[in-house]
Amino acid sequence: MDPHGYEHLTPAEAIAYQNQLRQKINICELTTPIKTIAGADISFDKNSDILYAGIVVFRYPDMQVITTATAISHTSFPYISGLLAFREVPALFNAWNNLYSKPDILVLDGQGIAHERRMGIATHFGLLTGVPTIGSAKSRLYGKYIEPADKLFAESPMYDNNELVGIALRSKPRCKPIYISPGHNINMQQSVDVIKNCIRGYRIPEPTRQAHLLVNKIRIENGDNRTKQMGLFD
DNA sequence: GCGACAG
DNA sequence: ATCTTGTCGC
Structure with missing residues (x-):
């Protein structure tokens, strides 16, 4: 299904589609060398249906920026926990298609298989494009775990x-x-x-961190900030 | 019914 | 996600 058709799906249909797609998920060793890596993110204005998508490509592992791509798209699919991909993937796909050369791997702001149906936005985008993807989320959606030690790179497994x-x-x-x-x-x-x-002194890994800075910048540049502007007319 | 709930 | 300045803690 073309991602541009997502906005016409009902939540129930979106869930059915996830159950269809999950059968194609491939979790296995990536054997090709990683020479480039990219981060993708979305930004949007509170009361608008416009999404600003951006992708930043880096050389790996030195993490020097190679190129970027952006896309401004409209959406009508609401944010629903567990169905994030149906809201953000179409915009990300447009930015992806604006990239001259694709990265060897892509990091998304959200879950991969750490999802009720194993269909987080990173998994969804990977299945759509074929590019290897990793989900890096700032908060938990699914999976039980104990708090990792308060030490750099301490890990704690998340289970279903x-x-x-x-x-x-x-x-x-x-x-x-x-x-x-x-x-x-x-x-x-x-x-x-x-x-x-990809960690460079910040909590958020560089790919996703830089993509976040990029999309916020283009959102501001486009003046999509109704909250402030409306105040001028009161 | 109650608690959880990516961005 | 976004709205927002200063401020508490390491």
Whole structure:
């Protein structure tokens, strides 16, 4: 299904589609070398249906920025926990198609398989494009775990019963952990290792961190800030 | 019925 | 996610 058709789906239909897609998920060792890595993120104005998507590509593992791509899209699919992909993937896909050369792997702001149906946004985007993906979330959606030690790179497994679905990673001391899970075409261990290599002193790994800065910048540049502007007319 | 709930 | 300055803690 073309992602541009997502906005016409009902929540029930979106869930049915996730159950269809999950059968194609591939969690296994990535054997091709990683020479480039990218981060993707979305920004939007509180009371608007416009999404600002951005992708930043880096050379790996030195993390020097190579290029970026953005896209401004409209959406009508609301944010529903567990169905985030149906709201953000269309915009991210547009930004992706604006990239001249694709990265070897992509990090998304959200879950991979650490999801009730194993269909977090990173997994969804990986299945759509075929690119290996990793989910790096700032908060937990699914999976039980114990708090990792307050030490850099301390890890704690996240489970769905006996199934390992993610890793809570302390990316920075005295900060809440981040939640890592493979999206598609890569395994759990490699996902965590890659993210560790992308930590540069901040809680958020560089790919996603830079993508976040980029999308916020283009949102402001486009003046999509009705809250402030409306105040001028009161 | 109650608690949880990516961005 | 976004709205927002200063402020408590390491």
